[in-house]
Amino acid sequence: MKEPLALADSRPSPVAAPTPSRWEALRALDPPLRLVLGALLVTMVAALYAIFVWAPTERTMGHVQRIFYVHVSLAWLSYLAFFVVFVGSLGYLWRRDERWDALARASAEIGVVFTSLFILSGALWGRPVWGTWWTWDARLTTTAILWFIYVAYLMLRAYVPEVPRAARYAAVLGIVGFLDVPIIHLSVQWWRTLHPGPTVIRTDGPQAPPEMVVTLVLASLAFGLLYLALLLVRTRLERLKDEVRHLQQALSLRGE
């Protein structure tokens, strides 16, 4: 069990000590992370119950409509993740503090995972409902473009190995990419309204039964907590990587 160790508090830990059990590792977690994980567990169970049992079955689409709750939550969280990349990028260029960059790095990765899942869940939904895996629906299309932008962001980071340089380049893309989102959204929206096609997602507005709305809110909350937990873990890991690099630098400074 290597991962829980990486999450553990940075207090001097006995390196030679026997590998801690899962329970010990969990107890060594940051209090905020423990809190988030606890809340995530509760909310996710509640959300899953609401999605699969409590929420009424939609009349025309049937059970497959239940994907909607996951699908829409993923969309919101993707946008949030990319907004955090934007904030982290701005923060890094402004303050030149690597902690901002670690935040941006971590959030970009999670954002790409969430957008991938969003597109996948859209396909799974579209197949039975529209008889096609993919339609150029405005929201799906916009998200697909975002997916390309942030995959490029991750590739850029992979292609430029030196951290300060990679951080500067990635910050530029993180800022410009996010500022481009409204324009992408607008262009795709106009394009689709001028050339209408089938719409996969319909947020059913006020006429949707209240159970559906509550379920959606609950699902979004659960995924929001999942995002937060992943972000905490991932940022922590990135900062440990930075710390290792700084220690290596200090070692090579100290000498031969």
Place this chain on the structure above:
Amino acid sequence: MDRPMPPEPPAGTLGRYARQLAALVLKDLRLESRRRETLIGVLVFVLLVLALFQFALDLERDAARRLVPGLLWLTLLFAGLLALGRTFAAERDQGTLDGLLVAPLDRSALYLAKVITTVLFMGAVELVALPVFAAVFDVPLLSPGVVCTVLLGTVGFAAAGTLFAALATQTRARDVLLPLLLLPLLVPLLIAAARATDDLLAGAATPVTAPWWELLAGLSALFLGAAVLLFEALLEE
């Protein structure tokens, strides 16, 4: 190194900035006119792509009308990528970038000069591409509306492209990285430019295309503004 300050040269006035900008643009134009290899290369590429489209799609006249806007803009986009790959070539290969960087020059001037050069360069390419497309596919591409769309699209392309060309040129895998970084960001440009051209070819009056033009102008403004502020971050070491 403390010493009494010699009289400061007239501080960074707008006039001085403009003169520096003009000197940089003039330099690029002069270099291009001396070698001409990039311009001729890109022009031949455009004609080649046009021929390839015809072989691949075997277009009839009516189908051509429908497809020309998309084909035109794809061709310009890829031709532009070729040109962008070369924009910083002289600076990179001859090591002159450091010479420009040690000069008392605002970094945004380096960016804007390359944007202007790219617009002029692509303008020259389009000057040939538009009539040839119009003639080969028999579509009226030389109307003021289409020319205006092409102009706006070119400015937006140069604004975004120059920023990422400067970034990519300093990395190992620049040929792969530049299209990957740039093309997703330019999807709105492709949509707006191709749709506006399509509307115009279908005989729409300009009010219909005005929103697309506003979108293109907004995109250009966004990239120009962001790049002027961010360009310095790409150049420091």
Place this chain on the structure above:
Amino acid sequence: MVKFYGTTPALRGCDLTVAVGERVALLGPNGAGKTTLLKVLATLVRPSAGTLRLFGIDALRAPARVRARIGVLAHETYLYRDLTAAENLRLYGRLYGLDALAERVAAALARVGLADRAHQRVGTLSRGQQQRVALARALLHAPALLLLDEPDTGLDERGQALLADVVRTPGLAVVLTSHALERALTLADRVVLLVDGRVVHTAPAAGLDAAALRNTYGALARA
């Protein structure tokens, strides 16, 4: 001051003060950090830690204010091969905001003995001539601090004589790097030895001879 490339330090603690009109030679083996230090002084490279004051100005905060007073002659000539010598100098003259540019360019080219090559493309000039144009470029805006990275490489005999003359310009501070100890001793007032990115020894050039310096150097490099 410290500069890292990745986890490798290129500079690991350099303290250097140059007085007005002083000529300092940075000596050291390949990879000692001479070029990096010079690039930091030229405001091309930001140190990872440390301070840089030039002309009493914090050059890391306000690099633009010091650039106008620094002249750089590096490994690369900073010249566009497809522009003529005069066009190159005019370009840089405009970037530095110089007035009476035509006269300045003519005078600079005359000084390096290339007045008759003014309208020849730099790419067609010999390496030595190119390096002399590069020297003219570095001096065009009459800098107060001249940075020379291995200035003798590529310079022809005529250029080397010219260089010796240039570094004696009254009031001009010079920092140069060199492999050649004898040459450095004739050009500089003071020598600074760099080993592994650290200043290990500094001494006035007067009275030093190359053999003694070589001994010190060998001892330091072994230590």
